[in-house]
Amino acid sequence: MSDLDKAEDKYYLVSATDAQLYAEDVLKGNGVPANNATIIAKCLAAADLRGVDTHGINRIPSYIARIRQRVLDPTAQPELKHITPCVAQVDAKNGFGFLAAELGMRSACEMAKTFGIGMVSVKHSNHFGMSAWVIQQAIDEGMMSLVFTNSSPALPVWGGKEKLMGVSPIACGAPAGKAKPFILDMAPSVAARGKIYKAKRRGERIPPDWALDAEGNRTDDPAAALEGVMLPMGGPKGSGLSIMMDVFSGVLSGSAFAGHVTNPYDPCKPANVGHFLIAIKPDLFMDSEDFKERMDYLYQRVVGSERMADVDKIYFPGEIEQVCEEKRRVGGIPFVEAEIQALNGEAKRVGAKHIRVSG
Ligand SMILES: NC(=O)c1ccc[n+]([C@@H]2O[C@H](COP(=O)([O-])OP(=O)(O)OC[C@H]3O[C@@H](n4cnc5c(N)ncnc54)[C@H](O)[C@@H]3O)[C@@H](O)[C@H]2O)c1
Known part of the structure; x- marks a missing residue:
């Protein structure tokens, strides 16, 4: 994120509204009903705004490839079934994960x-x-939350060398009062796999501690890294977190697990991903104002902590992305030319408008 922002003059800028409009049009052009296209496009633009460029509208071509290969159903509507008064199950029916997770978190809240x-x-x-x-979504409803998902094999288990577990993000959040909310959203690898796809797209090298090539050597070449494995963060701890995502999202849900989720860039068969979502009311044990004051106090203690050498500022989890969002809402989202061309290629295929760029 920060390297992009430092060199924004090399990039084309797109407003969040235009990014969302582009995604909506292309999704509708590929058979996604209008209401659902709006939900998906909003989530993708939110990632671009937060600087999570790996998971923004650049993902559109890979999703559309899955629709074209008939391994993702663009018209599927997720179905919710209550199991107990506070437990529900969503069958995504092989539709977009965004729709199933949105329905699931809405119901959890x-x-x-x-x-x-x-x-x-x-x-x-x-x-x-x-x-x-x-x-x-949960914070907007005043809720704390846990959000787990599993994903396709990309990571060896500790001691192994084959891709088995996913680089599956573990995420949790809590609203605050006046301070920034707590939003921890992290992949259990040294870096998210999407960052390697992004580097490949942009013709950039990757740091050598992110991944191994097919022969098990460290590499700074994104293409070679995609043939090999991602490295887990913290050795067995990162590998353990990835297995945890598979237990809660894969084993428990009835979805694919143990290395059987399909890669989102592999349009050969349905992905069969599982998710696990929890919403918690923050004023269960004290009143809401006390909770918010305590979160604000925690924020101040964290960001006000004594800094180590060479550190200018301490951030709360999620804060860097929120600062990026504030900046990009005003200045726009940067894209390289090859990305704009790929996005326009998708628009052309369905007769949708090219993405609007402002610089
Ligand atoms: N759906 C999937 O299958 C999938 C798979 C992998 C990753 N992802 C997504 O990719 C994204 C990137 O994941 P990542 O692990 O590379 O993220 P990251 O390493 O950029 O950030 C991880 C967390 O650390 C916090 N953080 C980062 N720098 C910080 C600092 N200096 N001070 C304090 N906190 C800081 C961030 O706010 C974030 O909560 C996530 O949004 C994740 O959901 C999705």
């Missing part, structure tokens, strides 16, 4: 308002992009 907690398991889903948008 409703249940949490009445029962204090709402838990939703999602099966037969697809990639839902950046987890932070689901966390933000």
Whole structure:
């Protein structure tokens, strides 16, 4: 994110509204009903705004490829079934993961308002992009949340060398009072796999501690890294978190697990991703104002902590992305020419308008 922002003059700028409009039009042109296209496009633009460029509208061509190969159903409407008063299951019906997760978190929040907690398991889903948008959905309802998903094999388990577990993000959030909310959204690898796809798209090298090539050597070549494996963060701890995402999202839901989720860039068969969503009412044990004051105090303690050498500022989890969002809402979202061309290629195929760029 920050490297892009430093060199924004090399990039074409697109407003969040235009990014969303582009995605909506292309999705509708590929058979996605208008209301659903709006939900998906909003989530993708939210990732671009937050600087999570790996999970923004640049993902459109890969999603559309899945629709064209008939391994993702553009018209599928997720279905929700209550299991207990505070537990529900969503069958995504092989539609967009964004729709299933949005429905799931909406229901989890409703249940949490009445029962204090709402838990939703999602099966037969697809990639839902950046987890932070689901966390933000809960924060907008005043809720704390946990958002887990599994994903296709990209990471060895500790001690292994084959791709087995996903680089599956673990995410959680809590609203605050006057301070920024807590939004932790992190892949259990040293870096998210999408960052390697992004580097490949942009003709950039990657840091050598991100991945191994097919022969098990460290590499700074994104194409070679995609043939090899991602490295887990913190050795067995990162690998353990990835297995945890598979237990809660894959095993529990009835979706694919243990290395059987299909890669979102592999348009050969349905992905069968699982998600696990929890919403928690923050004023269960004290009144709401006390909770918010305590979150604000935590924020101040964290960002006001004594800094190590060479550190100018300490950030709360999620804060860097929120600062980026504030900046990009005003200045626009940067894209390189090859990305604009790929996006316009998708627009042309369905007779939609080219994406509007402002610079
Ligand atoms: N759906 C999927 O299958 C999938 C798979 C992998 C990743 N992703 C998404 O990719 C995105 C990127 O993941 P990532 O692990 O590369 O993120 P990251 O490493 O950029 O950030 C991880 C977390 O650390 C925090 N953080 C980063 N720098 C910080 C700093 N200096 N001080 C304090 N906090 C800081 C961020 O706010 C964030 O909460 C996420 O949004 C994730 O949901 C999705």
